[in-house]
Amino acid sequence: MKIYPIMAGNFKLDGGAMFGVVPKTLWNKTNPADENNLIDIAARCMLIEDGKRLILIDTGMGNKQSEKFFGYYSLWGDDSIDKSLAAHGFHRDDVTDVFMTHLHFDHCGGSVQWNKDRTGYEPAFKNAKFWSNDNHWDWATKPNAREKASFLAENILPMQESGQLEFIARPQGDFLKNSELGFSIFFADGHTEKMMIPQIEYHGKTICFMADLLPTAGHLPLPYVMGYDTRPLLTLPEKAKFLTEAADKNYYLWLEHDAHNQIITVEHTEKGVRVKEILKCSDIL
Template sequence: MKLHAIEAGNFKLDGGAMFGVVPKTLWNKTNPADANNLIDIAARCLLIEDGDRLILIDTGMGNKQSEKFFGYYNLWGDFSLNRSLKEKGFAPEDITDVFLTHLHFDHSGGAVSWNKDRTGYEPTFKNARYWSNKNHWEWATKPNAREKASFLSENILPIQEAGQLHFIEHPSTDFKTESELGFGIYFVDGHTEKQMIPHIEYKGQTIVFCADLLATAGHLPLPYVMGYDTRPLLTLGEKEKFLNQAADHNYLLFLEHDAHNPVITVQHTEKGVRLKEILALEDVLK
């Protein structure tokens, strides 16, 4: 098995929204805001090369939305999904599986692209099986008012229409459920219904793709919950359970949204689970 970080693009989000009820004087220490109160955010995906399978976890925002839409998110840097894949020696048609932790636009936007003449949409990865789960798919295709702006039909429905949609089973309340893709999944419901957190066994260690369960290293304290979460009190318990496991077993936490701290480890302290070490991608994925 080989793992590759795929940088799908950087953007900015309001720091207050990203930290909910936590005062700026606290979160600004770890995630400094600019003059507009915006903080740096990454869309860092993970590519798993395992035998004849090439599994892409999440896809970033993609590039099919309008200039007005992207203007809300202050794109910065020169990363893109296709460029990052090409730099690793792969093309979209090589991908065999696309695993979507959840269907918010900054995780699923790159999964679907304009067709050739820009009259409609088609899956970006024409040879891939796309993986969600039934509960989350229902949640995303019949969105509540709070999340409606995050679940864009053009990112979601073309997958099903192309016949490429597959569902991961959610069998129990076990901490980690083994999936058809060869890695474990922790199902969590605080951010959105049945978000899936992959746990990948790699060279004797567990790498966890944290998605929006732990957006950045600055979100380690339990009360530091995003304003975007639909069930923040549930997030508290899910984070506590997960972070205790991570500290107990020295998990490597792959942070999808932290633009400056790609991988971290954590440890138990008197204040709870806190940062232990920041690691470089090249050292973890070598």
């Protein structure tokens, strides 16, 4: 098995929205805001090469939305999925599986693209299966008013219409060991219904792709919960359970949205679970 970081683009989000009820005087220390109160955000996806399978975890925003839409998110840098795949010797047509932690636009928008004459949409990975789970799919395709702006039909429905959509079998509890894709999955409901957090065993290490359970290293304190979370009082125990285990077992936490910290390990302290070590992907891959 080999793992590669795939950078799908960088953007900015309102720091207050990213940290909920936490005062700016606190979160600005770890995630400094610009003059518009925006903080740097990454879309650090993961590519797993395992035998004949090439599995991409999350796909970023993509590039099919309008200029007005992207204007809300202050795109920066020149990263893209295609450039990042090519840097590792791959093309999007090589991808066999696209695993989506959840279907918010900044995690799955790159899964779908315009067709050739821009009259409709098609999967951006023509040879891949697209993986979600049935609970989350129902939640995303019949969105509540709070999340409607994050679940965009053009990002989601073409995967099903193409016949390439598959569902991960869910466990009785919140943890699925050894899924169809060869890694385990922690299911979390605080951010959105049945978000999936992959845990990959890699050369004696457990690498956890944190998605929006832990957006950045600055979100480690338990009350530091995004304003975007639909059930913040569920996020609290989910974070506590996951981070306690991560500290006990020395997990490597892959930070999808942290533009400046790629991977961290954590440890128990008097203040709770905090950063133990900050690493680059190249340090462990």
